[in-house]
Amino acid sequence: MSVDAGIENPLMNPALPNADYTARARLFGGNRMKLGVMAFNCSHGSTITTVPEAWRLNWPDTVEIAQAVDRAGMEAVLPVGRWRGYGGPSNFNAVTFESFTWASAIAALTRYVTVLATCHVPLVHPLMVAKMAATIDHVSNGRFALNVVCGWFKNEFDMFGAHMRPHDDRYKFATEWLDFLKKAWMAEEEFDFKSESFDALSVWSQPKPIQKPHPPIMNAGGSPAAQDFTTRYCDMNFVILKDRTFLQGARAQIAHLKQLARSHGRETRIWIHVYVVCRETEKEAKDYLNYYVVEKGDWEAAGNLLRIFGMHTETLDNKTLDGHKAHFIAGHGGYPLVGTAEQIVDELGKLANIGVDGCLISWVDYKNELAQWNTGVLPLMVQAGLRAPFPPGEPAKSKVPARSNAPARAAF
Numbered sequence: 513m514s515v516d517a518g519i520e521n522p523l524m525n526p527a528l529p530n531a532d533y534t535a536r537a538r539l540f541g542g543n544r545m546k547l548g549v550m551a552f553n554c555s556h557g558s559t560i561t562t563v564p565e566a567w568r569l570n571w572p573d574t575v576e577i578a579q580a581v582d583r584a585g586m587e588a589v590l591p592v593g594r595w596r597g598y599g600g601p602s603n604f605n606a607v608t609f610e611s612f613t614w615a616s617a618i619a620a621l622t623r624y625v626t627v628l629a630t631c632h633v634p635l636v637h638p639l640m641v642a643k644m645a646a647t648i649d650h651v652s653n654g655r656f657a658l659n660v661v662c663g664w665f666k667n668e669f670d671m672f673g674a675h676m677r678p679h680d681d682r683y684k685f686a687t688e689w690l691d692f693l694k695k696a697w698m699a700e701e702e703f704d705f706k707s708e709s710f711d712a713l714s715v716w717s718q719p720k721p722i723q724k725p726h727p728p729i730m731n732a733g734g735s736p737a738a739q740d741f742t743t744r745y746c747d748m749n750f751v752i753l754k755d756r757t758f759l760q761g762a763r764a765q766i767a768h769l770k771q772l773a774r775s776h777g778r779e780t781r782i783w784i785h786v787y788v789v790c791r792e793t794e795k796e797a798k799d800y801l802n803y804y805v806v807e808k809g810d811w812e813a814a815g816n817l818l819r820i821f822g823m824h825t826e827t828l829d830n831k832t833l834d835g836h837k838a839h840f841i842a843g844h845g846g847y848p849l850v851g852t853a854e855q856i857v858d859e860l861g862k863l864a865n866i867g868v869d870g871c872l873i874s875w876v877d878y879k880n881e882l883a884q885w886n887t888g889v890l891p892l893m894v895q896a897g898l899r900a901p902f903p904p905g906e907p908a909k910s911k912v913p914a915r916s917n918a919p920a921r922a923a924f
């Protein structure tokens with residue numbers, strides 16, 4: 513099945529020529545529930561399973577997926593920052609495309625979608641990032657955004673011979689790092705940058721990014737130190753929802769982050785990772801989830817991941833982490849969207865109501881399930897008022913019956 517099924521060819525049906533497709537326009541405004549696809553720069557994506565249909569990393573399919581996301585009007589593609597796998601029979605995430613070079617190539621091959629790169633702050637110098645990001649922002653005509661992570665996977669740091677700082681010091685360093693990066697993006701003249709960790713003289717970085725004052729910045733982290741950092745210095749927080757069964761708990765988590773950002777005089781937008789199993793019936797979806805998680809899950813690789821994650825992070829306490837083990841196998845700790853297209857859209861509506869601004873999706877079988885998403889779920893989201901049609905004024909062709917006559921919100 514082609515991943516483009518049901519989506520107009522953009523060359524035949526171009527979006528409005530004057531529409532603003534910069535990352536800032538699309539991630540800070542636009543649709544009520546934004547969407548992206550994540551982790552397909554890594555073997556197995558976000559699914560720790562041994563089923564044969566799991567994502568096998570290769571470039572031709574990567575391009576096909578990115579271009580289908582682009583044409584469907586979703587807002588983002590996000591590569592994970594990963595340098596090695598977790599062992600086990602699947603050796604989950606053992607093969608990965610590097611994030612910035614991936615983003616640059618994807619940027620050249622797409623037209624509308626925001627392309628992110630995930631950067632390990634301690635492993636890349638901020639001046640290098642300033643240049644790479646500015647380059648991708650030019651390649652994409654302003655469609656670049658940066659996801660900064662402080663790192664937790666010690667085995668990766670060991671490969672670089674890099675020091676992993678004590679937990680809260682990571683965010684202290686990240687604050688200096690980001691300060692340097694923003695200065696390199698924004699200062700027109702040469703500058704010196706001195707801080708506890710940097711001593712740089714006569715810094716010069718041109719060209720500046722296309723987006724002013726700079727491309728959007730996301731941070732993935734959940735500890736109090738991460739929350740302080742992200743709400744002071746970043747534009748978006750990519751979070752794990754701690755509470756899966758009672759959305760009230762998730763509502764409080766999100767309200768807290770948004771309130772914290774406001775107390776620092778800024779806005780934050782909340783993105784979450786969702787893993788999707790969409791089938792004709794709820795039973796089929798649940799059966800497939802059970803198959804790839806319980807029957808075919810790689811519990812050894814998941815155990816390795818959770819053991820190291822538990823040791824080096826403060827995102828979730830060990831008891832909660834253990835309780836989330838199946839969610840890690842199913843989709844790296846993401847939030848489950850499992851059921852029929854209608855059930856999934858209902859759940860997306862609830863997530864929007866508690867303040868989630870965007871969902872980054874992973875599937876077991878990206879190509880086929882993305883095609884199904886584009887034909888089966890996106891049109892229902894338009895009908896539910898969660899998204900506007902794309903390209904503007906041209907709804908995606910629906911193969912599912914109309915659900916309601918609720919007017920779609922205008923996106924651009």
Ligand SMILES: Cc1cc2nc3c(=O)[nH]c(=O)nc-3n(C[C@H](O)[C@H](O)[C@H](O)COP(=O)(O)O)c2cc1C
Binds near residue numbers: 630
């Ligand atoms: C949704 C989400 C996505 C993440 N993506 C990455 C990633 O791509 N690479 C990485 O090394 N860490 C990633 N992390 C880990 C965080 O950056 C961070 O190191 C971890 O959550 C521990 O930080 P904390 O103890 O401050 O919460 C991610 C975390 C979350 C919640």
